[in-house]
Amino acid sequence: MPGPVTRSGHRVLIAVVLATLAGVTVIVRPGATSADQASPLLAPYKDRLQQATDRALEFLAKSQLPDGSFPADQNDTAVTSLSVMAFLACGHTPGQGPYGEVINRGIDAVLASQKPNGLLVQNTIASGPMYSHGASTVMLLEVSGMVDPARQARVDEALAKALKLILAAQGIPKDDNNRGGWRYQPTSNDSDISCTGWQLMALRSARNNGALVPTEAIEEAVKYILKCRHESGGFTYQPGGGPGLARTGTALLALELCGRHGDRTTQAAGGWILQNLPPGAGQAEFFYYSLYYCSQGMFQLGDKYWEGWAQRMYDIMLPIQGKDGSWPHGGANEDRAGPCYSTAMSVLALSVSYHQLPIYQR
Numbered sequence: 434m435p436g437p438v439t440r441s442g443h444r445v446l447i448a449v450v451l452a453t454l455a456g457v458t459v460i461v462r463p464g465a466t467s468a469d470q471a472s473p474l475l476a477p478y479k480d481r482l483q484q485a486t487d488r489a490l491e492f493l494a495k496s497q498l499p500d501g502s503f504p505a506d507q508n509d510t511a512v513t514s515l516s517v518m519a520f521l522a523c524g525h526t527p528g529q530g531p532y533g534e535v536i537n538r539g540i541d542a543v544l545a546s547q548k549p550n551g552l553l554v555q556n557t558i559a560s561g562p563m564y565s566h567g568a569s570t571v572m573l574l575e576v577s578g579m580v581d582p583a584r585q586a587r588v589d590e591a592l593a594k595a596l597k598l599i600l601a602a603q604g605i606p607k608d609d610n611n612r613g614g615w616r617y618q619p620t621s622n623d624s625d626i627s628c629t630g631w632q633l634m635a636l637r638s639a640r641n642n643g644a645l646v647p648t649e650a651i652e653e654a655v656k657y658i659l660k661c662r663h664e665s666g667g668f669t670y671q672p673g674g675g676p677g678l679a680r681t682g683t684a685l686l687a688l689e690l691c692g693r694h695g696d697r698t699t700q701a702a703g704g705w706i707l708q709n710l711p712p713g714a715g716q717a718e719f720f721y722y723s724l725y726y727c728s729q730g731m732f733q734l735g736d737k738y739w740e741g742w743a744q745r746m747y748d749i750m751l752p753i754q755g756k757d758g759s760w761p762h763g764g765a766n767e768d769r770a771g772p773c774y775s776t777a778m779s780v781l782a783l784s785v786s787y788h789q790l791p792i793y794q795r
Contacts, residue, residue, distance in 0.1 A: 491758050501538030501542035502539070510568070510569045514565075515774065527576055527581075537584065563632065566619075567631025571631065571638055605620060610671075615628045626658060626661045630684070636650055637651065654687075668684035678727060685733070689730055695735075720764065
């Protein structure tokens with residue numbers, strides 16, 4: 434595995450965001466990162482994990498389209514962004530090494546997709562464009578400071594617009610049950626935990642990089658997440674619903690990244706996940722989505738939570754990888770996202786203890 438992902442030494446400046454943001458200035462500066470030691474639990478799986486992620490990256494690289502994007506039937510820029518992050522998660526960097534240009538082309542494809550209003554999505558009629566927007570904003574924030582100066586200038590400009598859109602979408606008037614969150618469209622007046630998770634991670638990543646993101650924006654988003662807490666300790670899609678694995682993983686990661694590490698709420702969420710481990714491949718609603726969020730969240734929580742989750746995840750995922758390095762399509766909506774989606778999400782879940790992506794470093 435390559436060395437830790439690090440940001441280049443030059444100063445990263447995101448354009449000033451004014452007007453609707455009440456004069457907020459967004460400045461992103463590179464921060465030091467370091468890889469953590471792999472969990473002791475990885476010892477018996479180490480070689481298999483390395484082989485699996487290596488084969489998966491080979492599959493993703495071969496699947497990349499001429500325009501730099503990765504095939505997807507929906508949530509187009511999301512799949513490209515997740516694929517780029519899969520390479521980053523395994524220690525590869527833009528412009529360097531065997532996948533440097535694959536990463537650069539993926540970044541360029543996302544940058545080229547941005548609409549005048551800041552939305553990072555190729556297909557403007559795609560359902561739920563805020564999913565793609567949030568994931569793509571997170572990816573651009575993760576590569577900011579690692580790319581060449583010319584590409585960095587484009588990343589800076591795109592991020593200023595993307596962050597402005599996220600904050601403006603949060604500010605759409607909403608009732609008490611929905612205030613602070615996001616949903617499918619930038620103009621939605623309701624919210625859900627899934628869309629909210631991506632936008633909150635983008636804001637958190639921006640702050641990690643030194644951005645002057647309004648404190649109240651993150652606080653209000655956390656308040657919305659907590660409104661989705663179920664009495665069982667799990668989390669619901671919207672307030673008043675039933676808990677689910679993907680929903681609880683999303684909430685756990687969001688709360689952990691926003692300073693609530695190991696408190697009663699996150700421990701209860703981790704406990705709920707351990708009590709509801711997927712029985713087998715595909716046997717959970719939004720299987721790959723669940724893997725991604727639960728892996729990231731449980732690793733943040735650590736100790737027995739990470740060990741209990743990781744053991745089950747490895748035993749499920751490693752045997753079902755295809756000969757070409759991909760993972761099988763998911764069910765229902767995930768099926769339409771295609772094999773690059775399932776493979777990228779699998780890599781992001783399996784490589785979490787490599788501790789490469791800056792936003793997920795403890």
